[in-house]
Amino acid sequence: MSTATLPATRVRNGIKVPKQARDYVRIGLWIALVIVMVIWAMPLLFVFLTSVKSESDIFTTSSFAIPGILDWENYTEALDTGNLVTAGTNSLFIAIVKVPLGLFIAAAAAFALSRIRFKFDTIILGAFALGSMVPIQVALGPLFKTILDLGLLNNPVGVILPYIGFGLPMQVFILHGFFTAVPKEIDESVRVDGGGNLRLFLQFILPLSKPALAALFILDFVATWNEYAIALVILQNKASQTVPLAIQGFQSQFTSSYGPLNAFTIMSILPVLIIYLLFQRYFVQGMFTGAVKG
Structure with missing residues (x-):
């Protein structure tokens, strides 16, 4: 029993x-x-x-x-002897212009690939996926020649354009997966009301994609802020330096000044930390949504 x-x-x-x-x-x-x-x-x-x-x-x-x-004198010394204020201003300007503009272009391309049927759309999406695997280093030589011919050497536009170009493939690929998961019934309701693709994209798809866009915004801002290779080739004078170049220059001049050097490093990451804190509530949600629904 x-x-x-x-x-x-x-x-x-x-x-x-x-x-x-x-x-x-x-x-x-x-x-x-x-x-x-x-x-x-x-x-x-x-x-x-x-x-x-x-x-x-x-x-x-x-x-x-x-x-x-x-x-705290280490922070004062780092500001006085380093190029942090100028470099930080340059990096912030480049990031503020590049990140929203690049995301908007990527979102428009992803919307076209996910909502508009046309010939070779799958091949174009595959080309974007392959483009995300191309390392920046292989293009530095041709890129320098192109920027030199355009007269954009030591100009923020000279790095903004390559940053957008190299950032598009991954962003388009991720946003395409997110946009594809948005119900097609929304498209039909917009068309019934007389709306076109522009209204559908601006008033419905983009607002629904805030988590994915916020996650990509953080990742792209960090990548743009920390980018070194392209900036080293294009921005060759001190007045146009970005933060990574300023850190490298400060380190080469003050190799044994560990206090100011680390203070310089701490101050250089503050903008990235602020951006993350502003968007962190969307970050995990956006990354997981794009990964699961794509």
Whole structure:
């Protein structure tokens, strides 16, 4: 004769309620998340602590030791001796112009490929997918010659145009998958009301695609802000430098000045951090939606 095993109970407010079994999978995931977070945060913590230490503290204390007195003079010295203000302004201008413009062009192309039927549309989409695999380095020579012939050397437009061109393939491919998942019934309702493709694109598809566009905005802003190879070839004078070039120049001049060098690095990542905090609520949603629905 078998007996049924009653679930364990506990008393809560005078009422017996069943105990919930421990979710060991969730506990394991949280432990893994904490470990990954610590590993990711350690380099950033090291850079910040070094940026607020004096030269003597850097060489006499542990790398992760908190200094008794925070030396904010490193930040002042980095601003005075580096080219951060000019380089930051240049990088911000390039990113503000390139990222929205590039995303709009990519969204328009993805809309055409997902909503308008025409010959060779699948081949064109495949060409965009292959274009995302082409490394920038193979095009630096021809790119320099083209920009030189156009008279755009040391000009922000000289890097904005290549940035848009190299960023389009991946953006079109991702947005195409997202747009394809948008119900076709929306198209029919717009057409019944007398609307065309332009109204459908601007008033319906783009608003519905905010999570995907926000995720791509963050990724594209970070990529544009940190881009080095094209900027090194096209922007050759100090007045037109971007942040990565300014960091490289500052490091070559002040190799042993670890405090100001790390302070320079911390200040250079602040705009990227601000952009992420502004759009982070859309980031995960947009990336997962594009990955699943595409």
